Amino acid sequence: MDATAAVRGRGITKYFGDVVALDNIELNVAQGQIHGLVGPNGAGKTTLLGLLLGLAAADQGRLEILGTAVARTSPAPEGVAGFVDGPGLYPSLSARQNLAALAALRTRDTRTAAVDDVLDQVGLADVAEDKVRGFSLGMRQRLGLAAALLTKPRLLVLDEPSNGLDPAGKKHVHGVLARLAAQGATVVLSSHRMDDLEALCSEVTILATGRVVFSGPLHKLSAENRALDYRLRTSDPHAARTTALGTAGVHVIESCDAVNRLDAEVLLLRAPVAALDELVARLVRADVAVRELAPVVSPLEAAFLALTEQQEASR
Structure with missing residues (x-):
């Protein structure tokens, strides 16, 4: 102790x-x-x-x-x-x-x-x-x-x-x-x-x-090695989408209810932190301005849901 x-x-x-x-x-x-x-x-x-x-x-x-x-x-x-x-x-x-x-x-x-x-x-x-x-x-x-x-x-x-x-x-x-x-x-x-x-x-x-x-x-719940969903808003949505599709570990979510709640300028992505960092670096090199990058669900909430659901399932 x-x-x-x-x-x-x-x-x-x-x-x-x-x-x-x-x-x-x-x-x-x-x-x-x-x-x-x-x-x-x-x-x-x-x-x-x-x-x-x-x-x-x-x-x-x-x-x-x-x-x-x-x-x-x-x-x-x-x-x-x-x-x-x-x-x-x-x-x-x-x-x-x-x-x-x-x-x-x-x-x-x-x-x-x-x-x-x-x-x-x-x-x-x-x-x-x-x-x-x-x-x-x-x-x-x-x-x-x-x-x-x-x-x-x-x-x-x-x-x-x-x-x-x-x-x-x-x-x-x-x-x-x-x-x-x-x-x-x-x-x-x-x-x-x-x-x-x-x-x-x-x-x-x-x-x-x-x-x-x-x-x-x-920080142990930040899920750096686990993919989370993020909202990405940029100055060029088409270029951002192309770049995201070409970045290893980044997935553009096509069929998700959340997409219907987002405007056309926003991409919904699923990626671990390392892949997200690489995507941002590529967007900067391509002169695409990142105006918003935020988790759809916070890392703490994502971990909370995963851990409590696992506990409930094990009962």
Whole structure:
């Protein structure tokens, strides 16, 4: 086990009656890392997050959080904060009153400055006096994050923190999490948004049917030796098509539903990264400008689908 790990799990198993929610889970999350937890519905993500927050205990295995072994009868250690299935808030109270109440219970720091600081961090300073019952889902998520920040956590556990966020709100939350990690805090978050995970996380753990099917750095999921589908838009579609057909490892997809959704200037290609690099070099030499080159499905999403489908097929 890594001595610098914020979370260490070995053989973590959790039952709900006859249902195995987590099956011999291995997890290692380094300090100062943003670690993504990914999986289809029912994969065990929420159960695992609940264990990290001390809301439940494992039936088997060993879990250490922030250097402390977590027993069945012990709560999560100091320094852990977050939420599962959305933050718990009082709808009849204002944002400020919610945070002040939490501060009085958990931190005993009822200074207005502390509440104002976290409201400002999550971009809710302008609605501090508004009642939470009128908040959108995205605003509630940000207020839940503010509540967690009040405790100055060393481990922040978040369940779908980007739910309901508009692009500006998502950018704001991403900035908060990135700053926390840069200051040495650890963040474990679950999300169905692959773009969020790719933007934030250095490592991910993919769960399927309660088991870990992958855990490690994102670059290991970049599928450099596996063909992915890409959209290619150029200044000369005809020349680009001819060049693509003449490049080893690059296939122009003729019959695909996605073609019908693309305009005539766009080619849909299937290629591994090495072949794609060669195609771009050839297009440059042919004076064909590359205006867009993007995966139809992100490498993380492609790997997620492949790994979870394999796990389901093996059951």
